[in-house]
Amino acid sequence: MNTSIAFIGGGNMARSLIGGLIAQGRPPASIRVAEPVPPLREALQRDFGVAVFEHAEEAVTGADTWVFAVKPQVMRPVCEGLASAAQSGKPLVISIAAGITATQLERWLGGRLPVVRTMPNTPALLGAGVTGLFATAAVDAAGKQLTETLLSAAGKTVWIADEAQMDAVTAVSGSGPAYVFLLAEAMIHAGVQEGLSEPAARTLALQTVLGAARMLTESNVDAAELRRRVTSPNGTTQAAIETFEAGGFRSLVDEAIHAARVRGVELSAAND
Ligand SMILES: NC(=O)c1ccc[n+]([C@@H]2O[C@H](COP(=O)([O-])OP(=O)(O)OC[C@H]3O[C@@H](n4cnc5c(N)ncnc54)[C@H](OP(=O)(O)O)[C@@H]3O)[C@@H](O)[C@H]2O)c1
Structure with a gap:
């Protein structure tokens, strides 16, 4: 069974989450990261031993979980560029981008995918954050568990049942x-x-x-x-x-x- 996780975006938040996964014992070789900035990419490889790539299409190859950790402004073109790979691989999609809805993500990636939208806060970078989580109906129990494990590196997690409440999560935490x-x-x-x-x-x-x-x-x-x-x-x-x-x-x-x-x-x- 392939259990690789691909990170699209290797910035501050991705770095925290990757550090958490490795500390929990996940093999570095099962983590693939796309990061266009060479010094950031090299630092991730050096510090954690993860597989790094310049382009998102390379990082997602064979990965059954994709974590989108790019700025909200670039999320749409990044997703659209990966739509055909998403439709052939049908990964679990996890996003940490503020304000981007699960429906938007699913649509930009070509439709019919399990999506978990998460909203972490800045203390996540110290492991003292709190993250609101929302899963679409297509996400199974294993997908929810994996998301919780991933975000627990950033602090506590709170599931919400209705995505409309994500704006209240953003407003509080x-x-x-x-x-x-x-x-x-x-x-x-x-x-x-x-x-x-x-x-x-x-x-x-x-x-x-x-x-x-x-x-x-x-x-x-x-x-x-x-x-x-x-x-x-x-x-x-x-x-x-x-x-x-x-x-x-x-x-x-x-x-x-x-x-x-x-x-x-x-x-x-x-x-x-
Ligand atoms: N930091 C926080 O405390 C926090 C809290 C809550 C939510 N978030 C959310 O987390 C997300 C990431 O935040 P961050 O602080 O980690 O941002 P960041 O440090 O700017 O990281 C994003 C990284 O993704 C890279 N990137 C851009 N386009 C890419 C592509 N096509 N493929 C692969 N990588 C690409 C960026 O490179 P360039 O610089 O070249 O664009 C940048 O290095 C955001 O959506 C934000 O809303 C962050």
Whole structure:
């Protein structure tokens, strides 16, 4: 049985996923990567021992799983160039490109293919990401398992049943790291306003974000309860939380995530 995986695009995300597969014990010779940029291609071969190719058509030869890891803007011509190979090989297609729908991918590749569309986020590059996954009806249990194994190198995975929810995934976790970065920026700024040096405010704010994120993910206690536990009656935290609530913090977050989802729908439509 042939179980080669072809990566079309050998950039940052592909590199993370390939590193994860090798760490999980997959033989490097079963990974084939198309990457047009010579230094990137050579580095992948040197670092992981995978088979590398300049052109996508060479990399997909004989591979029964194809992972598309190119920028969304070039996805259509790249898929169309591989349509005849896809129709003869009928691979499992996995895409990590933001905003490109499973229907678009399937159509650009000539139709009637199992497709998994995934939406990772930037912490994936540290193995601390989260990826939303959507499989079309043609994907079998083994295809889903393979996709989960692949994306687990990037962090956690969440299956969604309805592809329309992918824009909400993008709005929560895809764009989400930037919301936390904004909060960190604002906390540093406020610390300086309250008299701290910039380096002191930065260390205090950044380590607080890290520590809070670890408590959220490692303690099995939900966010509201963790917040209640550190909010003593009439204390300093309560003063801050009441100020956030009075300023409409929750509805502002709702509006921001809604705006991101609406923009995701518009951008997907523009790809057609
Ligand atoms: N980085 C993230 O954190 C992240 C998070 C979520 C989703 N994603 C998605 O992941 C995808 C890849 O992102 P990335 O950050 O890995 O991008 P990247 O570093 O730019 O990697 C893409 C690579 O594919 C190459 N490429 C372009 N056309 C090709 C072709 N015809 N055949 C083979 N390779 C080709 C590009 O070469 P050139 O530079 O010459 O074009 C580039 O080296 C994107 O669709 C993005 O939406 C990334």
